[in-house]
Amino acid sequence: MKTKITVGRSSDNDIVVSSEYETVSGHHATISLTDTGYRFEDHSTNGSYINSQRVHNTAVIIRHGDSILLSRAYSLSWRQIDALLATDRATQLRDNRATQLKPQSVESVDDENADNYEEEDYSNSSIDIDNSYNEPKPQKRYRPDCLREFNWGAFMLTGLWGLFNHHWWLFLVMGVLDSIDTIFFSDAQWATILSLVLELLVGLVVGHIGNEWAWKEERITSSQEEADQFDQKQKRWNIAGIIVAIPVGIILFMLIFD
Numbered sequence: 001m002k003t004k005i006t007v008g009r010s011s012d013n014d015i016v017v018s019s020e021y022e023t024v025s026g027h028h029a030t031i032s033l034t035d036t037g038y039r040f041e042d043h044s045t046n047g048s049y050i051n052s053q054r055v056h057n058t059a060v061i062i063r064h065g066d067s068i069l070l071s072r073a074y075s076l077s078w079r080q081i082d083a084l085l086a087t088d089r090a091t092q093l094r095d096n097r098a099t100q101l102k103p104q105s106v107e108s109v110d111d112e113n114a115d116n117y118e119e120e121d122y123s124n125s126s127i128d129i130d131n132s133y134n135e136p137k138p139q140k141r142y143r144p145d146c147l148r149e150f151n152w153g154a155f156m157l158t159g160l161w162g163l164f165n166h167h168w169w170l171f172l173v174m175g176v177l178d179s180i181d182t183i184f185f186s187d188a189q190w191a192t193i194l195s196l197v198l199e200l201l202v203g204l205v206v207g208h209i210g211n212e213w214a215w216k217e218e219r220i221t222s223s224q225e226e227a228d229q230f231d232q233k234q235k236r237w238n239i240a241g242i243i244v245a246i247p248v249g250i251i252l253f254m255l256i257f258d
Contacts, residue, residue: 153234
């Protein structure tokens with residue numbers, strides 16, 4: 001049996017978490033068996049929770065039966081851990097933990113205190129391991145309404161939209177395309193047309209899928225409020241793009257039919 005196991009969504013982990021738990025990292029944590037107990041080390045983006053206490057990019061000592069929650073989404077079962085760390089040392093630690101939690105028997109209570117003794121109910125103790133473990137349901141996800149909509153702001157103001165939506169490289173791309181005729185072809189007319197066509201194509205692509213790009217980049221998926229905020233943000237960009245598109249369309253119309 002192993003003395004150290006890994007947990008995460010990547011397939012090379014000892015305990016592989018389903019990909020539907022998006023907030024759990026690929027290599028989220030490691031659990032080691034030491035001379036003093038179990039050592040839990042978090043390596044994740046969103047952290048872990050041991051008995052409701054947050055652990056993030058650090059190591060802590062845990063005891064058998066402690067509650068382990070990965071990124072507030074996936075509840076790690078001790079049944080899963082025991083299946084991989086079931087060494088003699090692990091068995092001893094588990095037995096010691098169970099002994100510490102057992103109530104004192106009535107027979108061992110002094111006679112003078114017997115009348116005041118009440119046996120505690122340990123039926124809900126964390127050491128009780130449910131062999132009928134069921135994998136927890138994934139945390140509910142919220143998606144903005146605008147993800148499948150065309151974004152006029154991303155189309156008409158592609159470079160600026162990229163700067164304010166975590167895709168700054170779009171600003172550089174549009175700058176290069178806008179200058180392609182003067183940089184490479186000395187103001188050749190066909191180069192100017194090529195530059196405009198390329199800018200149009202990039203703008204159309206970003207206009208269609210830009211909202212999806214920005215949403216994945218912002219990594220906000222667990223709150224309806226955050227989804228609504230994203231919708232409002234892209235709605236403002238959409239309005240700005242339409243405002244710019246109207247005079248541009250009028251100018252092009254006049255140039256074509258003048």
